[in-house]
Each structure stands twice: as structure tokens, then as C-alpha cells.
Amino acid sequence: MSIKRHDWTRDEIIALYNKPLMDLLYEAASIHREHHDPNVVQVSTLLSIKTGGCPEDCGYCPQAARYHTKVEGNDLMSVQQVKAQALRAKSSGSSRVCMGAAWRNVKDGPEFDQVLEMVRTINKLDMEVCCTLGMITENQAKRLAEAGLYAYNHNLDTSEEYYKEVISTRGFEDRLQTIENVRKTNVTVCSGGIIGMGESVEDRAGMLVALASLSPQPESVPINALVAVEGTPMENEKPVEIWEMIRMVATTRIVMPETQVRLSAGRTEMSREGQAMCFFAGANSIFAGDKLLTTPNPNVDDDMKMFEMLGLKPQKPFTKVSQPKTVEAEDSEFTPLGEKPRWSRPGHKIERNLQAQATGKVEAEADSI
Ligand code: SF4
Numbered sequence: 001m002s003i004k005r006h007d008w009t010r011d012e013i014i015a016l017y018n019k020p021l022m023d024l025l026y027e028a029a030s031i032h033r034e035h036h037d038p039n040v041v042q043v044s045t046l047l048s049i050k051t052g053g054c055p056e057d058c059g060y061c062p063q064a065a066r067y068h069t070k071v072e073g074n075d076l077m078s079v080q081q082v083k084a085q086a087l088r089a090k091s092s093g094s095s096r097v098c099m100g101a102a103w104r105n106v107k108d109g110p111e112f113d114q115v116l117e118m119v120r121t122i123n124k125l126d127m128e129v130c131c132t133l134g135m136i137t138e139n140q141a142k143r144l145a146e147a148g149l150y151a152y153n154h155n156l157d158t159s160e161e162y163y164k165e166v167i168s169t170r171g172f173e174d175r176l177q178t179i180e181n182v183r184k185t186n187v188t189v190c191s192g193g194i195i196g197m198g199e200s201v202e203d204r205a206g207m208l209v210a211l212a213s214l215s216p217q218p219e220s221v222p223i224n225a226l227v228a229v230e231g232t233p234m235e236n237e238k239p240v241e242i243w244e245m246i247r248m249v250a251t252t253r254i255v256m257p258e259t260q261v262r263l264s265a266g267r268t269e270m271s272r273e274g275q276a277m278c279f280f281a282g283a284n285s286i287f288a289g290d291k292l293l294t295t296p297n298p299n300v301d302d303d304m305k306m307f308e309m310l311g312l313k314p315q316k317p318f319t320k321v322s323q324p325k326t327v328e329a330e331d332s333e334f335t336p337l338g339e340k341p342r343w344s345r346p347g348h349k350i351e352r353n354l355q356a357q358a359t360g361k362v363e364a365e366a367d368s369i
Pocket of ligand 1: 054055056057058061062063064101102103104134
């Protein structure tokens with residue numbers, strides 16, 4: 001019987017990651033079967049409820065306003081639009097809707113109230129609701145929980161050391177603080193990262209150390225392969241090889257045995273055989289829908305054909321944690337505090353981020369001549 005540990009060291013995780021592949025797969029698959037039904041995969045739909053124009057400088061992200069990408073921004077969607085999309089997702093097999101807004105942090109006010117209404121609406125459709133809205137305070141986490149939120153996503157992205165090569169507008173400790181704020185409620189935590197940003201295997205292991213040491217460990221951990229988007233600082237990063245993805249999934253499964261490990265961005269580049277090996281290695285969740293926020297994703301029909309071929313079944317909602325109750329806005333016991341938390345702005349210089357920003361400016365000026 002495998003034991004859940006919070007004291008994994010980086011060296012132990014590197015040793016796992018570098019094991020002969022067949023040994024690594026066997027160990028991961030065995031642990032997976034102890035804790036999960038290997039033929040059930042959770043399906044989530046990611047909805048970008050507010051796209052682009054983000055003030056942050058995440059080097060992988062086409063939604064950062066400072067980079068010169070082709071992403072078209074839009075204002076916050078209406079509750080009705082979100083409801084219609086959620087119903088579509090439900091009818092095509094999704095048990096969870098994850099709503100993403102390109103914000104640095106949540107601000108109390110009408111837009112957050114609207115998001116709370118979206119949470120109430122989707123929970124009443126008997127679907128799990130997840131939000132990824134940037135940094136949140138404890139009071140905001142409690143308001144989301146009261147509306148019926150099932151999960152909050154806030155990725156660590158990478159190791160604490162490599163984080164300084166990716167983002168300069170907020171610190172790694174802000175990420176941990178937001179996760180801690182979510183943990184003061186019954187909302188589950190979804191937190192993972194991205195591989196293929198130029199980080200080393202040591203950094204990948206460092207990220208897993210940070211995630212595994214959280215107590216409790218996140219209920220879900222998305223593993224993304226970078227989708228290198230033109231105009232972002234990481235546009236020239238070479239694609240992640242399927243073997244790296246399989247090793248990362250297997251290692252994640254071993255160090256976080258009860259967690260749902262999600263195959264996230266980068267699935268369009270993976271063959272069905274590659275994805276099947278990821279499921280064998282312990283992945284038991286995917287994002288469905290032909291777009292992941294702004295980057296491409298396999299379409300739902302293709303995914304369902306793959307499920308059929310592999311004999312996989314979509315997981316029913318609220319299998320792991322029971323459905324939260326929704327409290328209506330007028331009955332809420334929390335008031336907006338209008339807080340202005342001091343999230344950090346480390347401001348260290350990341351050369352490639354600055355370059356991508358400057359290139360955008362030069363091109364924009366040339367366009368306007
Ligand atoms: S990843 Fe999120 S916070 Fe970072 S730039 Fe993109 S939308 Fe903003």
C-alpha cells in the first residue's frame with residue numbers, strides 16, 4: 001500500500017522521474033489503481049469568461065496585455081452566456097466547468113458579484129464549478145465557497161527558483177497565500193504547472209516538492225505542456241516531447257497518489273497513443289472543448305472517440321467531494337470588505353519578457369506608420 005507523504009525531497013523526485021520508463025510506469029500505474037478507478041477520467045470544460053488585457057507579465061501567456069499576440073480581448077461574459085456554455089458542456093459529458101478571468105487578483109465590486117452569480121448558476125445545474133481568477137483574499141474565498149464553488153485553481157507554474165525567470169509582477173509566496181486562503185473554506189484546491197518553459201528536470205521536481213508538501217495536497221493537479229504562442233517571451237521554446245509528459249504525469253501520480261492529475265494544455269500535439277500512456281501513468285482528468293482559454297485543444301467528438309476506443313468513462317460530478325450548497329446573494333453572511341491587499345511586486349528583470357514587450361511596441365509603432 002502506498003503512503004501519502006508530504007516530505008518528498010527534490011533528489012528523490014528526480015530519481016523517480018529518471019527511472020527506466022517501464023519501471024516508472026509500473027510503479028505509477030500500480031499506485032493509480034490503489035486510489036482510483038483506472039477506467040474513469042474526469043472531464044472539465046474551461047471557459048474564458050474574461051479574456052486578454054491582463055496586467056501581469058507571465059512569460060507563457062498570450063493574454064498578458066504587454067505582449068504582442070493575436071488574442072482578442074473581451075469583457076466579462078454575462079451570466080446567461082455562461083449558463084448556455086455550461087449546458088453545452090454538460091450535454092457533451094463534462095462534469096466540471098472551470099471559469100478563467102485574466103485578472104491579477106479579484107476586486108470586490110459588480111464584476112466579482114457577477115462571477116458569484118455564475119458560480120450559483122452552474123452549481124444549480126449540478127455541475128462542479130471551478131474558478132481561476134488570480135489572487136484572492138480569505139473573505140473572497142469564503143464568498144466563492146458560499147456561492148457553491150467546488151474548486152479554485154491557482155497554479156504554482158514551476159519551481160520557486162525558476163518562477164523568477166517566468167514572472168516578475170508577483171511572487172511565488174503570493175501563490176501559496178492564495179492557496180492558503182482557499183484552504184480556509186471547503187473549496188478544493190487545483191494547482192499545478194507548466195513544463196517546457198526552458199526549466200530543468202530539477203525545476204520540475206522542485207514544483208512537485210512544493211505541491212506535495214502542501215497539507216492537504218491539492219485535490220487536482222493540472223500538468224500543462226507549454227503551447228508556445230507567437231509574440232510571447234516563450235514563442236521559441238521547443239515543444240515538449242511526449243516522453244517528458246509521460247514521465248511528469250507518472251511522477252506526479254506517485255508523489256500525490258490521491259490527487260486527480262489533469263492532462264491540460266498541449267494535448268493537440270499528443271497522439272492518442274501518447275495520451276493513452278499518460279492515462280496509464282496516472283492521468284485521470286482532461287480539459288475538453290476546442291479551446292483552452294486562448295490556445296487550441298482537441299474537439300469533444302475526438303475525445304469521446306478516444307474514450308470509446310480506450311474503454312474510458314467520464315467521471316460523474318461530485319464523486320470525490322459532495323456538492324456544496326448555494327447560498328443566495330441576499331442571504332449571504334459575508335459582505336464585500338473592499339480590501340486592498342498588498343500582493344507583492346518583486347519587479348526583478350526578466351530579459352526575455354522585457355524583449356517581447358519591447359518588440360511588441362516596435363511592431364505596433366511600425367504598424368501605425
Ligand atoms: S497567466 Fe493569468 S495572470 Fe498571467 S498574464 Fe495570463 S491571464 Fe494574466
